[in-house]
Amino acid sequence: MGDDHMTNHTIGVTGATGAVGGRVAARIARLGGTQRLIVRDINRAPEYPGSSASMAAYEDTAAFERACRGVDTLFLVSATETEDRMEIHARAVDAAVRAGVSRIVYLSFLNAGPAATFTFARTHFFTEAHIRSTGVSHTFLRCSLYLDLLPRLVNDEGTVRGPAGEGRVAWVSRNDVADVAAAVLTDPLVIAASEETTYDVTGPEALSLGATVERLSRLTGRTLRYVPETWEEALESRRPTGAPEWEIEGWASSYAAIAAGELDVVSRSVHKLTGHPAQSIEGFLRRHPSALSHIVA
Secondary structure, three states: OOOOOOOOOEEEEEOOOOOOHHHHHHHHHHOOOOEEEEEOOHHHOOOOOOEEEEEOOOOOHHHHHHHHOOEEEEEEOOOOOOOOHHHHHHHHHHHHHHHOOOEEEEEEEOOOOOOOOOHHHHHHHHHHHHHHHHOOEEEEEEEOOEHHHHHHHOOOOOEEEEOOOOOEEOOEOHHHHHHHHHHHHHOHHHHHHOOOEEEEEOOOOOEEHHHHHHHHHHHHOOOOEEEEOOHHHHHHHHHHHOOOHHHHHHHHHHHHHHHOOOOOOOOOHHHHHHOOOOOOHHHHHHHOOOOOOOOOO
16 A cells, blocks of 8 residues: 555645644545555555555655655645654655655744744744755745634633733634645646745734633633733643643743734735635634533533
8 A cells, every 4th residue: 555656746645644634635635636645554544536545654764755756746744743853854855855756835833933932933944944955846834823722722710821921813723724735735826826935824813812712702601711921930830741841841932922923923825725714713613612612611
């Protein structure tokens, strides 16, 4: 199965069993595209007409290179956060280029930069730079924070805590991100306009965390509140999880990036590339009415 390489404009989809990659693979299948699903567990690979599957982890460069043979365009989802994620990305990119991939569509993060407040956004910036250095055609999708993850920020008592201050963020749904990715991967007109292009991918409006919580309260009838934290308070409140310090700093710095204004961006990319408006918080809750069911009444 992993050696069944297809050669006529095959789209490689990494993370095809994940939240974004899985959505993208499903959309390409509905559009009738030929794709290679690159997964860590071959038994979990979805089965679609016109698709093949290969098992490879980014860390296994030989396997990843084999998985990418015959792939023309690669949709590269970032690896799970680790201290050496940049190195893992670089090895995967180099393996893909050696395999003959001619275009990479990389799932990045809003305002990725070498000095970004959000520590993981720095990894995205250096991954983008490495992709550019290879000379392959590329498109970067810089996404805002996921609307789908917003309910997880609310604890069982209905409280959101973090050092976000009064900064704003335009939460974006994974479905919209997948729609944008599918267009950039399959639509000939979009592909032609997307060479060496970076798209910001956001929701329809930017809200402070306090305003976000107020909106959720009004829409669900639940009593929710936002409690601002200092940087040190944010680190200390998360240390009981037992996570390593770099990961705790990553979590806290996502809030700090909001406070710094680095996520106060509203883009029309979703509408421009897909033809439909970006999903609002109201729309998300209509589709996911039990999203906040974990909160103790």
